[in-house]
Amino acid sequence: MRPYHQIPIQECGEPLVPIPLKKFAVEFPHPYEKLGAPYGEHSPYFLRQSVVDNLIAAQNYLQILHPDWHIQIFDAYRPVAVQQFMVNYAFCEALRDRRLIGIELSEIQRQEIWQEVYKIWAEPSLDEKTPPPHSTGAAVDVTLVDDRGKIVDMGSPIDELSDRSLPDYYLNSDRPQAQQYHANRLLLQNVLEKAGFKRNPREWWHFSFGDQMWAWLNNQTNQDTKFVARYGRLI
Numbered sequence: 001m002r003p004y005h006q007i008p009i010q011e012c013g014e015p016l017v018p019i020p021l022k023k024f025a026v027e028f029p030h031p032y033e034k035l036g037a038p039y040g041e042h043s044p045y046f047l048r049q050s051v052v053d054n055l056i057a058a059q060n061y062l063q064i065l066h067p068d069w070h071i072q073i074f075d076a077y078r079p080v081a082v083q084q085f086m087v088n089y090a091f092c093e094a095l096r097d098r099r100l101i102g103i104e105l106s107e108i109q110r111q112e113i114w115q116e117v118y119k120i121w122a123e124p125s126l127d128e129k130t131p132p133p134h135s136t137g138a139a140v141d142v143t144l145v146d147d148r149g150k151i152v153d154m155g156s157p158i159d160e161l162s163d164r165s166l167p168d169y170y171l172n173s174d175r176p177q178a179q180q181y182h183a184n185r186l187l188l189q190n191v192l193e194k195a196g197f198k199r200n201p202r203e204w205w206h207f208s209f210g211d212q213m214w215a216w217l218n219n220q221t222n223q224d225t226k227f228v229a230r231y232g233r234l235i
């Protein structure tokens with residue numbers, strides 16, 4: 001259980017709708033489909049209607065500051081089966097990075113690696129009270145593309161299992177480029193948050209609107225509010 005799982009869900013029944021991809025840049029082929037993730041007849045490029053509306057508003061804010069820049073969509077809707085596939089994949093990748101072999105792991109090593117995986121991945125829970133954020137159609141993983149069509153450097157790739165994924169990782173760093181990376185992350189955050197999204201405190205690329213994490217983060221910012229989630233798990 002994460003702290004945000006205490007937030008009640010009052011499902012509003014808004015439909016999952018296609019994202020108008022022409023307004024955005026898109027990672028293609030989709031990074032998880034490319035790995036063989038089991039989407040079935042579902043597409044990752046869907047979100048709840050208000051979430052799509054807010055993403056378009058964020059794109060418009062970005063263009064006021066940087067005409068011809070685009071929000072790049074890395075991932076959006078994710079069925080629980082895909083969440084399960086991706087946490088297993090992340091576990092195998094973590095083993096590979098550490099040059100470890102699954103069957104040779106001690107129980108402690110196995111637990112340590114799962115802990116690392118779950119620092120950035122939500123559990124593939126089928127419990128209606130604890131849905132993975134992307135399975136609600138309310139969460140989106142994004143970055144920026146500049147006017148030359150180049151991905152803006154945020155100082156680490158999306159989905160990296162490391163502290164570099166923390167949004168403020170470069171805030172007080174004296175590494176070359178650190179200020180620029182931090183400024184790029186802030187720009188992404190500013191346009192998304194101006195449109196009503198909240199950013200995951202552990203990932204510079206993950207934003208949501210209307211799910212449990214969003215409600216919890218709003219309540220953290222303002223102790224007087226009692227936001228609840230309006231989107232639960234879809235399938």
Ligand SMILES: C[C@@H](N)C(=O)N[C@H](C)C(=O)O
Pocket residue numbers: 120121122123132133134139141159200203206
């Ligand atoms: C790891 C990243 N792609 C992501 O989406 N993380 C959140 C927390 C999730 O799994 O819902």
Ligand SMILES: [Zn+2]
Pocket residue numbers: 134139140141205206207
């Ligand atoms: Zn995400």
